[in-house]
Amino acid sequence: MNQKYLEKEIEKYARDILQARNFNRTKTFIQHGNMTVHMHCMNVAKYSLLFSKKLDRLGIHCKKRALIRGALLHDYFLYDWHDPDHVKLYNLHGFKHPFVALRNAKRDFGVTSREEEIIQKHMWPLTVIPPTCREAWIVSFADKWCSILETLHFHKGTGVVRIETGK
Ligand SMILES: [Fe+2]
Numbered sequence: 001m002n003q004k005y006l007e008k009e010i011e012k013y014a015r016d017i018l019q020a021r022n023f024n025r026t027k028t029f030i031q032h033g034n035m036t037v038h039m040h041c042m043n044v045a046k047y048s049l050l051f052s053k054k055l056d057r058l059g060i061h062c063k064k065r066a067l068i069r070g071a072l073l074h075d076y077f078l079y080d081w082h083d084p085d086h087v088k089l090y091n092l093h094g095f096k097h098p099f100v101a102l103r104n105a106k107r108d109f110g111v112t113s114r115e116e117e118i119i120q121k122h123m124w125p126l127t128v129i130p131p132t133c134r135e136a137w138i139v140s141f142a143d144k145w146c147s148i149l150e151t152l153h154f155h156k157g158t159g160v161v162r163i164e165t166g167k
């Protein structure tokens with residue numbers, strides 16, 4: 001499965017998200033190292049698709065639309081979590097950002113209950129209550145996988161992009 005195929009699938013199910021100015025603001029925030037939140041979320045969506053394809057072959061099927069949209073929006077918190085002001089304001093980023101992301105996603109796009117589950121539970125076990133759908137398990141695993149690759153610099157980003165902000 002190549003990059004072009006994965007990008008086409010994401011585009012097919014989430015064109016509105018990809019084109020939204022507020023979503024593109026995630027290009028201005030760093031996740032780990034030189035990796036923007038935007039690129040991280042794209043990678044998590046791609047790995048979620050890859051893992052779901054593998055499960056497909058085992059007869060375990062997923063709702064692709066929810067999987068992709070939930071993956072893209074799982075870190076839609078829209079602030080720089082490295083900024084000292086935000087560290088103070090958003091203390092305990094690890095615990096709180098799934099709920100901030102969910103609030104923003106509901107406001108800007110509306111989310112299904114499955115997408116809500118994906119966003120809210122992606123930090124499990126930090127957020128204690130485990131995911132209740134397989135799409136949320138897949139995104140949670142893909143997120144951890146991508147974070148490890150970013151931290152070990154196997155995934156390299158291109159740094160922040162300066163863009164006009166606003167929705
Ligand atoms: Fe996250």
Ligand SMILES: [Fe+2]
Nearest residue numbers: 040074075143
């Ligand atoms: Fe993430």
